[in-house]
Amino acid sequence: xxxxxxxxxxxxxxxxxxxxxxxxxxxxxxxxxxxxxxxxxxxxxxxxxxxxxxxxxxxxxxxxxxxxxxxxxxxxxxxxxxxxxxxxxxxxxxxxxxxxxxxxxxxxxxxxxxxxxxxxxxxxxxxxxxxxxxxxxxxxxxxxxxxxxxxxxxxxxxxxxxx
Numbered sequence: 201x202x203x204x205x206x207x208x209x210x211x212x213x214x215x216x217x218x219x220x221x222x223x224x225x226x227x228x229x230x231x232x233x234x235x236x237x238x239x240x241x242x243x244x245x246x247x248x249x250x251x252x253x254x255x256x257x258x259x260x261x262x263x264x265x266x267x268x269x270x271x272x273x274x275x276x277x278x279x280x281x282x283x284x285x286x287x288x289x290x291x292x293x294x295x296x297x298x299x300x301x302x303x304x305x306x307x308x309x310x311x312x313x314x315x316x317x318x319x320x321x322x323x324x325x326x327x328x329x330x331x332x333x334x335x336x337x338x339x340x341x342x343x344x345x346x347x348x349x350x351x352x353x354x355x356x357x358x359x360x361x362x363x
Contacts, residue, residue, distance in 0.1 A: 267288035
């Protein structure tokens with residue numbers, strides 16, 4: 201594999217980010233998202249509050265997006281905690297992309313003043329559970345019967361990582 205560059209996400213990355221995420225959503229089973237997201241939807245999520253959130257992209261030498269990771273406030277988390285979401289191009293997992301993104305996100309979370317991260321992973325997403333476990337996240341609660349936009353109910357495992 202060619203060299204991977206990690207950099208802070210920007211507006212120029214939103215088109216490729218939407219394409220990557222929508223491919224993952226279409227495949228199903230590894231994200232709680234069930235509806236495709238537009239570039240504008242992603243901009244509203246990923247770039248909503250730069251004082252409390254951050255996102256990084258993983259790019260090849262030719263600028264092809266391989267993945268992205270976001271941290272920021274979410275749901276009922278306390279102010280000292282940020283949520284984290286990781287998305288790697290289908291067929292490209294297990295190649296170190298998530299590790300490089302996570303290293304950048306840990307630094308960003310610390311700089312934003314967070315003391316811990318929360319990852320909510322679908323219980324049927326064995327790859328996601330293994331990824332966060334391998335980063336040092338520990339289970340701290342289970343959410344049962346979480347409704348998705350398509351009406352499906354899933355269980356989520358919440359994992360915590362102390363910075």
